[in-house]
Each structure stands twice: as C-alpha cells, then as structure tokens.
Amino acid sequence: MTGKERVQLTLNHKQPDCVPVDFGGTAVTGIHVSCVSALRDYYGLEKRPVKVHEPYQMLGLIENDLKESIGIDIDGIYPYKTMFGFINENWKLWKMDDGLEVLVSEHFINTKDENDDTLIHPEGDISAPPSAKIPKGGHFADTIIRQEYFDENNLNPEDNLEEFGLISDEELSYFAQEVKKTSSGERAVIATFGGTAFGDIALVPAPFLKCPKGIRDITEWYISTHTRKDYIHKIFSKQCEIALANLEKINNVVGNAIDVIFICGTDFGTQTSTFCSESTFRELYMPYYKQINYWIHKNTTWKTFKHSCGAIELFMPAFIESGFDIINPVQCSAYGMDAEHLKTKYGEHIVFWGGGVDTQKILPFGTPKDVRKQVLQRCEIFSKNGGFVFNTIHNLQALTPLENIIAMIDAINEFNGKF
Numbered sequence: 335m336t337g338k339e340r341v342q343l344t345l346n347h348k349q350p351d352c353v354p355v356d357f358g359g360t361a362v363t364g365i366h367v368s369c370v371s372a373l374r375d376y377y378g379l380e381k382r383p384v385k386v387h388e389p390y391q392m393l394g395l396i397e398n399d400l401k402e403s404i405g406i407d408i409d410g411i412y413p414y415k416t417m418f419g420f421i422n423e424n425w426k427l428w429k430m431d432d433g434l435e436v437l438v439s440e441h442f443i444n445t446k447d448e449n450d451d452t453l454i455h456p457e458g459d460i461s462a463p464p465s466a467k468i469p470k471g472g473h474f475a476d477t478i479i480r481q482e483y484f485d486e487n488n489l490n491p492e493d494n495l496e497e498f499g500l501i502s503d504e505e506l507s508y509f510a511q512e513v514k515k516t517s518s519g520e521r522a523v524i525a526t527f528g529g530t531a532f533g534d535i536a537l538v539p540a541p542f543l544k545c546p547k548g549i550r551d552i553t554e555w556y557i558s559t560h561t562r563k564d565y566i567h568k569i570f571s572k573q574c575e576i577a578l579a580n581l582e583k584i585n586n587v588v589g590n591a592i593d594v595i596f597i598c599g600t601d602f603g604t605q606t607s608t609f610c611s612e613s614t615f616r617e618l619y620m621p622y623y624k625q626i627n628y629w630i631h632k633n634t635t636w637k638t639f640k641h642s643c644g645a646i647e648l649f650m651p652a653f654i655e656s657g658f659d660i661i662n663p664v665q666c667s668a669y670g671m672d673a674e675h676l677k678t679k680y681g682e683h684i685v686f687w688g689g690g691v692d693t694q695k696i697l698p699f700g701t702p703k704d705v706r707k708q709v710l711q712r713c714e715i716f717s718k719n720g721g722f723v724f725n726t727i728h729n730l731q732a733l734t735p736l737e738n739i740i741a742m743i744d745a746i747n748e749f750n751g752k753f
Contacts, residue, residue: 341522341593345659345685347721352750353713356687358396359410359524360596361388362641362662363688363725366473366732367436369739370394375690376736377403385425385437386567387506389454390417390466390541391729392474394436404743405752408723409516409674413590414505418442418465419542420459431471444468445513453478456544465541473732477539491568493548497540498529498573501580504589513588524594524639527584529577531598532570532622533559538565557740558620559610560660567619574622578629590635594660603619603644606669612648620656628658639687643728645669647676656681663728666712686716691742697726698734702741709745717749735736 335343340350348433358364365373370384377400385395396406415421420441432451441458453464454475466475484493509527516523531537538555540546549555549562558566593748600619602609610618627638637659646661647670653661664686666673673689689699691709700708716722724746730739 336519337521338523338593341407341723344720344723345593347682347685347719352752353717353722353724353746354407354522354745355405355731356405356408356524357404357725358393358401360639360641360662361391361393361407361412362599362728364388364391365396365730366734367392367394367737368432368473368732369428369730369734370396370400370433371434371436372736373404373739374400376740379403383427383435383437385422386428386442387412387417387422389438389442390475390536392430392468392732393729405747405750407521409521409523410686411509411512411523412514413526413528414508415498415542417536417541418454419544430473431468432473454541457544459544462544465539465543468601476539477536477541479539479551480537481549481554482545482547484549487712488491489562489565490548491565491572493575494569495572497537497543497548498576500576501529501583506583509584510587513591516591522546522593523591524596525588526593526596527580529573530626531600532573532619533566534598534600536599554611559614562749563618570618570622574625577626581626581629582633583600583676585634592636594639595630595636596639596641597623597658599641600643601643602649603642603646603665603668605644605667607645608648608732609644615649617654620652623656623658631657637685643668645671647671650676650680650684654680658684660685660687660723662687664716665727667692667694667727673712677715677718681719681721685721685723688725688727689716689722690693690724690746691726693726693728693731693734697738697742700738702737703732705738706745709742710749713746713749 335351338353343350356363367384369387379399387395424440424596429435443458445453448468452468454466456465468475539550639660640658641662645668656750690712
C-alpha cells in the first residue's frame with residue numbers, strides 16, 4: 335500500500351497492511367530541529383542545516399529523504415505564517431545556544447536581553463515589543479504576555495478578533511501551491527489552514543501581533559470563560575462565521591486533495607483533570623466546533639483532527655458528538671487515559687493519532703529496551719481494527735537520546751513486519 339492508502343483505510347476504521355506513521359505533519363506531531371539533525375546524520379543523509387519551519391517550538395522540517403528513511407506516511411501543509419506572524423522564506427543560517435546551526439526565515443529577527451535570553455519580535459519587527467523569548471540555553475520559545483489595560487465595562491469583542499479575517503488571495507495561492515507539491519498520492523496529506531481554533535491558549539496571547547488588544551493574559555482568559563461567557567460567545571460566534579467563509583474559499587482551491595484538516599489545538603486537560611467542566615465545554619465551545627465539523631463533513635471528504643493534551647477521557651463523548659474524527663496526542667500517562675480503556679470504549683468512533691510512546695518519561699529518560707516495550711504494547715492495543723496513526727505523545731523534544739528515537743522507529747518497523 336501507499337502511505338495515502340494506508341492512512342485512508344485507518345481513518346475509516348479499517349485494517350491497513352501496517353500501522354501508518356506521522357512525524358512532522360503538524361505543529362503537534364513534529365520533531366525538534368536538533369533531533370531532526372541527529373536523525374539525518376544517523377541515516378547518512380546529505381549533510382546540511384535543517385530548516386526550522388515552526389520557530390515557536392523549534393520544530394525541524396522533515397524532508398522527503400528523511401521521511402523515506404523513517405517510513406513516514408504523512409505530508410503536512412503548514413499555515414501561511416508562523417506563530418510569530420511572518421512567512422518562512424529566504425532561509426538564513428542561525429546558531430542556537432548549543433552551537434547547532436539551523437536555517438530560519440529571513441524574518442526571524444531576534445535580540446538579546448540582559449540575561450542573554452533570545453527575544454523574538456512579531457513579524458520580525460524589532461521596533462515592536464518582543465512577543466516571545468528563548469531562555470539562555472533553552473530549546474524553544476516561551477510567550478511574553480502583553481496584556482494592555484482594559485475597561486471591564488467596555489470590553490469590545492472585536493479586540494479579540496483582530497487576528498481573524500477573510501483569507502487573502504496570497505494565502506489561497508500559497509495553499510494551492512502547497513497542495514500541488516504534496517499531490518503525488520504517495521502519502522496522505524494533513525493541512526493546517528488556521529482560524530478554526532476556539533480559545534487555543536497558545537494563540538490567545540497572539541505572539542504574531544505587534545500590539546494585541548482585548549484579553550490576552552492566559553489567566554484572565556480562563557477567568558473569562560467563567561465570568562465573561564457572553565463576551566467569549568461573541569468572539570467565538572464571529573470567529574466561526576469567518577472560519578466557515580474561509581473554509582468555502584479554501585475548499586474551492588484545494589478540493590479533496592487533502593485527507594485531514596487540523597481544526598484546533600485547544601487543550602482541555604491537565605495531568606490529572608480538566609480545565610473546565612464538561613457542561614462548560616458543551617455550552618461554550620461545542621456549538622462552534624459542531625458547525626465547523628458539520629460544514630466540512632457535508633462539503634468535503636476531509637477528516638477533522640482535534641488536539642488536546644491531558645486527562646480528557648471525560649470529554650471524549652462530547653468530542654465525538656462535536657463531529658471530530660481524530661483525537662491527538664492521546665496522553666496515556668494522564669489520569670483516566672489508559673490505552674486499553676480508550677481503545678475499547680471509543681475506538682469505533684474516533685481515530686487515535688498519537689499515544690505511541692510517552693515523551694515525558696519513557697522516551698527521554700528510559701532505556702531503548704523500555705522504549706521498544708512501550709511502542710510494541712501501544713501498537714498492539716491501538717492498531718486493532720484500524721483507527722490508529724502512530725505518533726509520539728506530542729512533539730519529540732530536544733535532548734531526547736538518539737538511541738531511544740532509533741529504538742522507537744525500529745520497534746514500529748518490527749511491529750509492522752518490516753524487519
């Protein structure tokens with residue numbers, strides 16, 4: 335089977351010839367640039383700096399030669415602009431604190447503060463206050479909250495809608511070109527078009543805007559989901575209206591050349607519980623997710639991808655009722671997220687994209703033997719009757735031992751009978 339055929343069967347809960355694999359398809363299924371570089375060396379591929387396609391998390395672009403070496407079945411189409419509001423173009427060399435030379439967009443403009451932290455400026459404009467920083471010796475960025483004063487009695491939902499608007503001709507052209515690049519049919523395609531994430535806490539502070547207005551402090555936003563529900567509903571309602579209009583425009587350009595659309599990365603779980611009650615999810619978020627998923631399923635063949643970390647077992651029925659086809663990253667180490675339980679209870683109704691190995695303890699701190707054991711166990715559990723795309727639990731992080739990464743890949747191949 336081709337990767338595309340394998341993934342399509344999996345998405346329809348049918349058994350493919352082997353478990354399909356994704357690394358790098360999205361901003362939540364990627365690999366840190368340092369690990370991508372190490373993998374290129376391990377496989378003896380052409381020696382060249384790796385491109386950082388997602389500079390917020392410092393994710394490395396996995397090019398075709400490495401995809402073939404690993405055995406990846408997915409191609410990803412990324413947003414038109416990065417989390418810092420600039421386009422990836424005219425790549426330039428940039429040295430990380432650990433000495434690794436990588437390629438970044440010419441618009442990746444940074445300065446240093448008194449602590450020697452790297453400050454990143456939105457849209458590459460150093461006249462604007464920095465919106466994120468990479469701590470000295472760090473490996474990814476932290477958001478800098480830039481909350482302006484707001485008058486509680488005169489909150490304007492339009493302030494929190496600044497980043498949402500009708501898609502431009504330039505963006506449509508970009509997506510059309512990206513789809514054309516990935517339309518060989520060898521791999522399945524997952525696309526992140528943007529605009530459909532309601533209340534994603536990574537996006538609320540707007541690191542891509544020079545001077546964000548409205549409620550941008552993370553704590554204040556969570557308070558608002560309880561105390562200012564009318565305000566949040568006004569934001570989500572207008573955002574949903576814009577998103578549906580944009581999806582129609584995008585669909586007219588790309589058609590059914592993509593297989594999966596990344597809807598949102600809004601997290602609802604912690605390690606031990608949820609950020610809100612199920613009733614709050616159903617009241618505040620679900621009406622808008624249902625509209626998005628309904629339109630997509632009515633007008634396209636795309637499957638819809640929902641990311642949420644943490645202990646979200648309580649929300650699984652609501653996610654399914656909302657129309658999501660896929661859940662990621664399947665954080666099995668969180669409370670109530672036992673792999674066997676999830677597969678048995680929800681496996682007929684939703685695809686598990688992730689959950690293949692723990693990235694908090696086993697992959698970074700275990701032995702290759704530990705890694706192999708967990709990968710084989712998870713593949714055995716999740717792959718029954720299809721409905722499973724292998725990926726780690728969220729992105730593969732910096733400093734993960736190469737021998738453990740290779741043990742993971744070898745274990746996948748072992749399960750798939752490729753040895």
